[in-house]
Amino acid sequence: MKVVIFTGCFTLVKQIAVEVSILKVLQYLNIEPIVPRNINCCGFAFRSIYPSTSLYLTARLLASLHNPETIGILTLCNGCYLMLRETVYRLKEDRKLLEGIKSHLKEEGLELKEIPRIIHPIEFFHDIIGIKMLENAKRRQYSDIVVATHYGCHALRPSTTPSFDNPMNPSKMERVIEALGFRTRDYPERLDCCGAVLLATNPNLAMRLAYNKISGTSRWGFSLLVTTCPYCFEMLDSRQEAIMQMFSDEPKLSVMLLSQLIGLQIGLSESDVALNLNLSPIDRILPYIVKR
Amino acid sequence: MLEISLETIRACYTCFKCIGVCPAGLRPNLFVKAYLSSIFKEFRDVYEEIIGGSSIWSCARCLKCVEICPQKVPLNDIIEYLQHEAAKRGLAPKIYLNMAENTMNTYLAFTSQTIVSKDGDFYTTEDIRELLGLAPLPEPIGNEKFKEILNMLRGLDSK
Ligand code: SF4
Numbered sequence: 001m002k003v004v005i006f007t008g009c010f011t012l013v014k015q016i017a018v019e020v021s022i023l024k025v026l027q028y029l030n031i032e033p034i035v036p037r038n039i040n041c042c043g044f045a046f047r048s049i050y051p052s053t054s055l056y057l058t059a060r061l062l063a064s065l066h067n068p069e070t071i072g073i074l075t076l077c078n079g080c081y082l083m084l085r086e087t088v089y090r091l092k093e094d095r096k097l098l099e100g101i102k103s104h105l106k107e108e109g110l111e112l113k114e115i116p117r118i119i120h121p122i123e124f125f126h127d128i129i130g131i132k133m134l135e136n137a138k139r140r141q142y143s144d145i146v147v148a149t150h151y152g153c154h155a156l157r158p159s160t161t162p163s164f165d166n167p168m169n170p171s172k173m174e175r176v177i178e179a180l181g182f183r184t185r186d187y188p189e190r191l192d193c194c195g196a197v198l199l200a201t202n203p204n205l206a207m208r209l210a211y212n213k214i215s216g217t218s219r220w221g222f223s224l225l226v227t228t229c230p231y232c233f234e235m236l237d238s239r240q241e242a243i244m245q246m247f248s249d250e251p252k253l254s255v256m257l258l259s260q261l262i263g264l265q266i267g268l269s270e271s272d273v274a275l276n277l278n279l280s281p282i283d284r285i286l287p288y289i290v291k292r
Numbered sequence: 293m294l295e296i297s298l299e300t301i302r303a304c305y306t307c308f309k310c311i312g313v314c315p316a317g318l319r320p321n322l323f324v325k326a327y328l329s330s331i332f333k334e335f336r337d338v339y340e341e342i343i344g345g346s347s348i349w350s351c352a353r354c355l356k357c358v359e360i361c362p363q364k365v366p367l368n369d370i371i372e373y374l375q376h377e378a379a380k381r382g383l384a385p386k387i388y389l390n391m392a393e394n395t396m397n398t399y400l401a402f403t404s405q406t407i408v409s410k411d412g413d414f415y416t417t418e419d420i421r422e423l424l425g426l427a428p429l430p431e432p433i434g435n436e437k438f439k440e441i442l443n444m445l446r447g448l449d450s451k
């Protein structure tokens with residue numbers, strides 16, 4: 001099996017662990033990743049300011065990333081994932097729009113022959129790799145470790161654009177984590193926003209949203225919070241210390257990427273999944289889940 | 293820009309559920325009012341206040357208001373419409389304009405960053421990618437046509 005990997009800008013330049021860990025897990029699962037270099041920004045950040053520009057940028061990705069020998073485009077960032085699934089939806093509904101975009105693409109020597117499948121990492125593990133496979137790959141059962149899931153807003157909402165799970169009550173990440181031998185539990189802040197979109201325009205408010213998410217989640221005694229999105233990871237992991245300091249609080253929530261947790265559980269090493277790039281307090285949980 | 297049907301906007305019955313869920317403390321129903329006034333010239337003051345103010349740029353795009361709205365008012369499309377109106381008046385946050393400019397010049401919205409590890413080591417994007425055996429960043433070579441199209445589209449979007 002082959003799959004195209006689309007990192008998006010932010011993973012590419014900043015959240016390197018997102019890319020490293022997924023590539024290592026794919027290698028273990030014997031899936032060949034195609035990592036194209038001719039990528040561009042999806043335009044998410046400036047989509048309201050330059051709507052047709054960002055639509056073109058996303059459509060351009062559909063054309064340049066598509067590879068008919070693969071199962072589709074595994075999209076690592078929630079922002080890019082929203083742009084791609086929305087654009088696919090709009091282009092399928094609107095022939096005229098599609099034709100207009102195709103003619104610009106042609107000027108660039110690109111062709112949009114068919115619309116590829118856009119795959120979210122959670123969907124990839126749940127629907128394509130499958131629960132059975134993950135159950136068989138896991139090394140140990142950890143019934144005392146309870147994991148909080150964080151899907152991120154743009155993985156699922158708005159519900160007017162089709163996604164891979166129920167937008168207001170998703171469960172696929174829970175099933176994946178349970179297949180790996182951990183427990184999960186619902187919590188009031190599960191669908192709350194990490195605030196990342198506001199970093200650019202209102203950083204104080206962005207930090208407040210992230211603080212509410214981190215401190216709220218911590219109340220429920222989880223061992224770990226798991227996400228897939230590089231922006232959510234930036235807020236909840238990389239910036240956790242700064243955020244907690246801003247509100248005179250301490251870092252208290254261990255955060256990992258889903259692909260890191262899967263990697264560790266199938267026997268990859270800490271460096272395989274770039275765990276040295278996690279800045280949240282994961283040390284307390286590591287002795288329980290890392291092969292040493 | 294997406295077409296927003298007037299009927300769906302008119303459906304707002306000011307139940308304020310959207311206010312209840314907004315983590316940014318905004319009043320999304322006011323955006324509905326502002327949108328209406330951009331068409332009917334009523335509530336002109338609301339429109340002006342919102343376009344010129346900072347509230348539309350304080351939306352975290354969590355899309356919770358969209359999901360909670362019992363009348364299925366497309367609040368996300370409305371907020372984007374208003375941001376676009378503000379942008380046409382030159383009121384868009386500069387950081388977004390820079391990101392679009394970067395994209396046109398380099399394909400990416402961001403340039404190289406500093407990455408810190410748990411042990412306190414600092415890396416540039418390029419160094420850590422090489423160290424971990426990842427492909428280098430895309431090179432903006434032969435992107436003249438790309439730039440031309442993006443420039444043209446940005447011009448259209450600004451009108
Ligand atoms: S939730 Fe919907 S109907 Fe209620 S006030 Fe907000 S926009 Fe109007």
Ligand code: SF4
Nearest residue numbers: 314351352354355357
């Ligand atoms: S999408 Fe924006 S306006 Fe709506 S609830 Fe979220 S932050 Fe508030």
